[in-house]
Amino acid sequence: MTTITTRESADDQAVGAKKSGGFTASAANYIDERTSISGAVKELGRKIFPDHWSFLLGEVALYSFVIILLSGSFLTFFYQASMAEVVYDGSYAPLKGIPMSVAMSSTMDISFDIRGGLLMRQVHHWAALLFVAAIGLHMLRIYFTGAFRKPRELNWVIGFILFILAMAEGFTGYSLPDDLLSGNGLRIIDGLIKGIPVVGTWVSFLLFGGEFPGTDIVGRLYSLHILLLPAIIVALIAMHLLFVVVHKHTQYPAAGHTNQNVVGYPVLPVYAAKAGGFFFIVFGVVMLIASLFTINPIWNYGPYDPSPVSAGTQPDWYIGFADGAMRLIPSGWEFVWLNHTYSLNIMVVLIVVGLFIVTVMVYPFIEAWITGDKREHHVLDRPRNAPTRTAIGAAGVTFYASLWSAASSDIMATHFHLTMEGVIHTLQVTTLLGPFLAFFITKRVCLALQKKDREIVLHGYESGRIVRLPGGEFVEVHQPVDEYERWKLVSYSDFKPLMLRPNAQGKIGPVEKVRAGLSRWFFEDRITPVTQTELSRAHGDHPAEITDK
Amino acid sequence: MAKDDNGAEDVTAADSPGAQLATSAASTAVVTRDALVNPGFPPHRPRITDLDSKEERKAERTVYTLFYVSIVGSVFAIAAYMAFPIVAEDPGSVRLNNLFIGLGLTLALMAIGIGAVHWGKALMSDHEGVDERHPVRGTEPVRARAVEIFQQANEESGFGRRTLIRNSLIGALVVFPLPAVVLFRGLGPMDQDPVALLHETLWKKGVRLTMDPSGTPIRAADVTLGSSFHVIPEGLSEMGHGRLEEKAKAAVLLIRMDPSDLVEQEDRKSWSYDGIVAYSKICTHVGCPVALYEQQTHHLLCPCHQSQFDVENHCKVIFGPAKRALPQLPIAVDAEGYLIAQSDFTEPVGPSFWERA
Numbered sequence: 065m066t067t068i069t070t071r072e073s074a075d076d077q078a079v080g081a082k083k084s085g086g087f088t089a090s091a092a093n094y095i096d097e098r099t100s101i102s103g104a105v106k107e108l109g110r111k112i113f114p115d116h117w118s119f120l121l122g123e124v125a126l127y128s129f130v131i132i133l134l135s136g137s138f139l140t141f142f143y144q145a146s147m148a149e150v151v152y153d154g155s156y157a158p159l160k161g162i163p164m165s166v167a168m169s170s171t172m173d174i175s176f177d178i179r180g181g182l183l184m185r186q187v188h189h190w191a192a193l194l195f196v197a198a199i200g201l202h203m204l205r206i207y208f209t210g211a212f213r214k215p216r217e218l219n220w221v222i223g224f225i226l227f228i229l230a231m232a233e234g235f236t237g238y239s240l241p242d243d244l245l246s247g248n249g250l251r252i253i254d255g256l257i258k259g260i261p262v263v264g265t266w267v268s269f270l271l272f273g274g275e276f277p278g279t280d281i282v283g284r285l286y287s288l289h290i291l292l293l294p295a296i297i298v299a300l301i302a303m304h305l306l307f308v309v310v311h312k313h314t315q316y317p318a319a320g321h322t323n324q325n326v327v328g329y330p331v332l333p334v335y336a337a338k339a340g341g342f343f344f345i346v347f348g349v350v351m352l353i354a355s356l357f358t359i360n361p362i363w364n365y366g367p368y369d370p371s372p373v374s375a376g377t378q379p380d381w382y383i384g385f386a387d388g389a390m391r392l393i394p395s396g397w398e399f400v401w402l403n404h405t406y407s408l409n410i411m412v413v414l415i416v417v418g419l420f421i422v423t424v425m426v427y428p429f430i431e432a433w434i435t436g437d438k439r440e441h442h443v444l445d446r447p448r449n450a451p452t453r454t455a456i457g458a459a460g461v462t463f464y465a466s467l468w469s470a471a472s473s474d475i476m477a478t479h480f481h482l483t484m485e486g487v488i489h490t491l492q493v494t495t496l497l498g499p500f501l502a503f504f505i506t507k508r509v510c511l512a513l514q515k516k517d518r519e520i521v522l523h524g525y526e527s528g529r530i531v532r533l534p535g536g537e538f539v540e541v542h543q544p545v546d547e548y549e550r551w552k553l554v555s556y557s558d559f560k561p562l563m564l565r566p567n568a569q570g571k572i573g574p575v576e577k578v579r580a581g582l583s584r585w586f587f588e589d590r591i592t593p594v595t596q597t598e599l600s601r602a603h604g605d606h607p608a609e610i611t612d613k
Numbered sequence: 614m615a616k617d618d619n620g621a622e623d624v625t626a627a628d629s630p631g632a633q634l635a636t637s638a639a640s641t642a643v644v645t646r647d648a649l650v651n652p653g654f655p656p657h658r659p660r661i662t663d664l665d666s667k668e669e670r671k672a673e674r675t676v677y678t679l680f681y682v683s684i685v686g687s688v689f690a691i692a693a694y695m696a697f698p699i700v701a702e703d704p705g706s707v708r709l710n711n712l713f714i715g716l717g718l719t720l721a722l723m724a725i726g727i728g729a730v731h732w733g734k735a736l737m738s739d740h741e742g743v744d745e746r747h748p749v750r751g752t753e754p755v756r757a758r759a760v761e762i763f764q765q766a767n768e769e770s771g772f773g774r775r776t777l778i779r780n781s782l783i784g785a786l787v788v789f790p791l792p793a794v795v796l797f798r799g800l801g802p803m804d805q806d807p808v809a810l811l812h813e814t815l816w817k818k819g820v821r822l823t824m825d826p827s828g829t830p831i832r833a834a835d836v837t838l839g840s841s842f843h844v845i846p847e848g849l850s851e852m853g854h855g856r857l858e859e860k861a862k863a864a865v866l867l868i869r870m871d872p873s874d875l876v877e878q879e880d881r882k883s884w885s886y887d888g889i890v891a892y893s894k895i896c897t898h899v900g901c902p903v904a905l906y907e908q909q910t911h912h913l914l915c916p917c918h919q920s921q922f923d924v925e926n927h928c929k930v931i932f933g934p935a936k937r938a939l940p941q942l943p944i945a946v947d948a949e950g951y952l953i954a955q956s957d958f959t960e961p962v963g964p965s966f967w968e969r970a
Contacts, residue, residue, distance in 0.1 A: 273800055
């Protein structure tokens with residue numbers, strides 16, 4: 065009897081707490097008594113997320129992944145990952161009677177015989193392009209605002225792995241229709257792998273199940289594409305988001321924002337509405353693009369055949385940087401030594417591209433080592449306030465962009481009536497020198513912007529109003545910034561170059577010397593934030609400039 | 614937000630326990646005791662929907678109208694599915710089907726999205742909340758307890774003490790995945806040697822050069838000056854199993870030039886026939902088909918990475934990332950006037966590989 069009474073009273077309380085009505089309350093009670101979910105709601109329901117447009121980039125990535133899962137699942141119901149040969153007998157007349165793989169034929173059927181099939185294919189492909197792009201932009205946002213600093217270094221690495229996996233998903237998916245273009249892409253992969261010393265020939269042989277192209281590769285890539293890679297991606301996304309919850313989101317410097325708080329809107333209801341709504345907007349935009357613009361028209365390329373190829377072929381955008389790097393290698397980079405072939409024209413590409421992306425991955429640890437900064441950072445840097453980091457980023461972007469544009473060297477040559485050689489030579493120069501130039505310019509621009517910020521804090525901004533003083537002198541009235549705006553301009557971390565100090569044995573080790581050198585490189589040009597003293601002095605010195613009567 | 618890494622009395626610098634670690638002198642962050650003070654939150658500014666009930670009702674109308682529009686979009690997409698069927702052999706019908714289902718879905722999705730965001734921005738409370746942050750690292754008692762648990766587990770199991778057990782376990786764990794690695798040998802056929810396969814193609818003495826893809830043999834007399842042919846070995850087009858693998862090695866480009874334009878090495882003079890030369894079509898860089906022939910300059914261009922080969926000079930590389938010339942197929946003419954191969958290629962075709970040299 066007692067237990068029944070207790071339960072009833074608990075029910076009564078639940079009903080009493082929620083005035084929305086009997087059913088919702090008892091359903092919530094039913095679930096909570098079996099899942100303890102009220103704890104999660106208590107923890108997460110009013111969790112605060114800061115607002116900024118740049119925080120949406122990661123959301124775009126997440127939502128495109130969901131769109132990819134939805135459209136991809138639809139496609140798996142029709143696509144057949146077999147390289148067995150059939151004679152095409154579908155609705156697309158120009159390819160009728162042509163032998164092709166079952167993979168290609170089923171992709172043709174999705175496009176031409178299933179209503180809405182082409183739409184789902186295009187949604188899938190466009191969303192994949194958006195997925196990689198959004199991850200890339202999200203990474204740039206993280207980098208340039210210093211969001212990778214402690215405690216978020218590991219989450220940066222997880223995000224980086226997700227970026228690599230997204231490209232792997234893209235490439236494996238691109239190869240599945242087994243059309244002429246994707247087959248040539250695989251041919252290039254085969255050539256790349258064969259150029260790897262010692263193991264290359266065998267790796268290619270095992271990957272393709274014998275000689276290229278074989279009849280296994282599409283099925284194998286399919287397993288990776290729909291099972292292994294997505295499973296890893298889902299697990300890593302879960303970890304990535306879990307870390308966001310654990311760390312709480314970063315915020316931009318602003319009045320009231322400190323390293324100990326997070327300011328924004330609660331998950332319920334505002335973020336649920338805005339983020340949930342944003343998912344539908346992203347989905348809607350992808351849907352609109354897929355309804356209006358063709359992507360990967362395999363029916364124009366035809367089935368894979370090792371002999372023909374069309375001019376002006378382009379990989380999907382995210383593979384461009386690697387393809388471009390291959391084009392930039394000058395002639396003759398290969399030699400034979402001790403009866404073995406060393407394909408430098410391939411190894412150098414793999415090493416340089418590999419080093420570049422590994423540098424991206426470990427950058428947070430490098431910067432942390434240079435600054436020795438072990439504090440947690442939850443307030444973002446404005447890019448100008450970390451000039452050397454921003455300049456390094458600009459150099460990296462320039463390097464990537466040069467490689468990437470090299471993937472379109474032939475298109476540039478034909479469209480702008482240039483010589484192929486001229487385009488390649490120019491891009492070779494921009495790849496090597498561009499990053500240095502970008503570093504220099506960006507660093508100077510950042511320092512100039514910091515100086516400008518100081519100027520605005522100390523003397524206000526130019527109001528455009530010219531006043532004639534009693535003595536006949538003309539001055540421009542400067543409008544002071546309010547204290548909230550001012551805080552945004554002065555609140556940033558400031559670092560000094562590292563002073564070399566001998567250790568306990570009275571020695572200065574080579575590692576410390578390197579670190580001091582890097583620290584000098586990072587911080588010797590620095591603009592310090594305005595201090596209280598400077599501000600009061602500025603106010604005292606120039607009353608006419610900062611007051612607007 | 615100047616931070617104090619010396620854990621001193623500065624208000625703005627009072628950081629988490631993480632900051633105390635930073636006092637280990639390594640950090641080069643500058644602490645300004647003279648820093649400006651965070652002024653706190655600016656005053657809240659109400660929105661127009663907070664002030665004007667007419668605007669509020671308007672926003673409400675917009676939101677529910679958008680949700681109804683979404684329903685219209687979904688119904689439209691279903692109707693389009695039925696109204697725009699795919700007609701066999703009519704690509705235009707595919708386009709309409711794609712377009713109208715897509716536009717219906719776009720409307721359905723966008724209207725939900727814009728409606729929800731508008732609801733959130735215009736009508737839901739816009740008072741910002743503040744959450745407090747705590748250091749990510751566990752509190753000292755929690756960390757101490759975690760260490761204690763590991764120590765206890767170590768003691769109870771003897772993991773650190775019984776080194777024989779521990780080391781043999783590590784050994785077993787290292788070795789046990791090896792069979793899985795070995796299993797992957799089965800990815801490629803057991804009875805084939807990739808290196809040997811890469812050294813041979815379908816070409817051999819007497820095999821006729823035929824057109825790709827029809828397989829029609831080519832008469833030397835039919836190859837006019839300046840023309841080029843995509844060529845496969847006789848019999849390849851009828852092959853069932855392994856056709857593409859063989860084609861990927863045996864594809865050849867046949868070109869007839871004015872014999873006086875050809876600069877031939879002494880030992881290769883007999884490899885051409887009356888200005889007709891045959892070269893492997895597989896790029897020596899990474900294996901794309903070198904399919905573009907510039908008739909005026911006698912250059913071959915690979916469309917993948919723009920390596921260029923000079924047909925006049927045994928297809929030596931004149932630009933691009935490739936290193937080696939395209940292998941030449943020695944050709945002759947049989948009794949009936951058809952072009953035939955004198956032998957297989959004298960070197961492996963296609964991209965370089967470790968065991969090639």
